Amino acid sequence: MSKSNQEVMGDGVMGVGENTRIFPDVEACIDCGGCVVACKRTWDVPRDEQRISISTMLEGQEGEGGLNASSGRAMEQGTSPGETSIPMQCYHCDNAPCVSVCPTDSLVSMEDGFVNVRDSLCIGCQYCLSACPFGAPQFPDSDEGVADIVGSGGTMDKCTMCDERQEVGKGPACAEECSTDAILVGDATQIADELERRDSGVFFNDVAMEIIFGDDAEAF
């Protein structure tokens, strides 16, 4: 195979089911919003709610030293990555801070590794919002009735990582739909290997990686 025809990027979805992780390749994200649409369409998420959103930082700014297309590398070197788009969602962390602080245990780490919220137990205290480094917890009912008056959050809602789809062998809708395969799904080693194959740096710092992957963070 000639160099020009060599496959550089594998599929975003490399595995599903138990102990599957989800992680963004920010260098592949083009801020098209496909993941947001796919999520809304799959789960009938109302217009003013979302379980995944793309955060764009340093909009219109150029990265340092020719690292404009290598945001992860720039972050690793401690220089400005320039304009970068990050698909933000619940990463179903191994050391989930939200689970740790939830006073009513409505947030649980399931045996398959996914972090679920049990609606019947959530009291809308928003401690998870204070604890989550990624802004995943959403409170769509916070402007309704009593919740609006006293400033509580209603019931928390977040990405479920499409656990129901994964049960039947499909990947999360956002990752399956992503036209540039910027959302990686698989175990920690698969994700680390794919990032390395793409020569993409990890955008998050060591603390965040420890939270997301736990001991598996060593794979990166």
Add this chain to the structure above:
Amino acid sequence: MTNLDHGKFTRMTTTFHSLLALDVFALFFTGYAIMFNDHLWWLLVLMGGNVGVVALHRIAGLGLVALVTFWVVMMLITDTGRSNFRKVVPTGDDIAAFVQDVKFMLGRADERHPNARQFAGYDSDEVPLLSYVGKGVVFIFAIELTLLVISGLLIWSKTGLMQYFATKTAAMAFVVFHGLLGIIMLMGVMFHIFEHGFHPAFYPLETKAFIPRRMIPESHDDEDVEGTGIERLSLAPSWNLVANLMGVLVTVGIVSVMTASIVDEGYPVPRELAVEGGVIELLLTIGINIGIFVLFVGLVLSLYGNVIRRRWERQLQEQRERPTAGDGEVASAED
């Protein structure tokens, strides 16, 4: 009527004390329903369920802010308030009383210091209005409530918390602080209920916190009688059993909430510091419910104190309407 019954609270203080108790009980019942939701599932349902419990807690919290603000203003702008504040300020005698109490418990002092005698065994003019324990209760509760209010408001206002403390670690530290301080205050309130409800001279309730001092005679008909009046009291038949039972319940309640706050994974103690508590979960459930029962007894006693006050007022009114020879004069001290 004995010398033990000298008045302590003004009318405003009795009202404030009852309102504060009601509000703090509302905060406790909602707060612990959240914190120990798995042990107090029934209380969570009673306190508005998972949808309403935070709302009730925050409304009660605003009530506390209003009460505390009112009280601080009254302490500053009224003569009585300023004079009461001076009586609460600790003195050298209070420190001496504490030291002597330690010696007394070690068997190295024959009697307790006058500043330690809160309840009995003295003439009312021999001791200050508040013992060092009473002053301690005022200061400890005031500091705890202030810190709970500040941390509670910061937790309520997420953006405010982030703005002031910048890191999520600091924000979560406040959440943990609020929870643990609530546990500490719960222990204090349980002790307070036991202390003022189950003293043999006052069982089932010390009424000084409920009957305004201007309604209590400062002098008695029989000034020449030797003794404090305690010798004229008879012990209620049920006191021994009830006081011992409540002592056990208070101890079990305090130990249970302390233990549960350590073994309850995640909150209020961070996961890294939590102890595995699976084997004693059932005992903790029983113990925490006992603790909540003690608080409920406190709530009932607080309401009972106001019933006693109404009866007292009615008796005084009847005495005024049908004066008889030998009635003690009711001092009309300023309220």
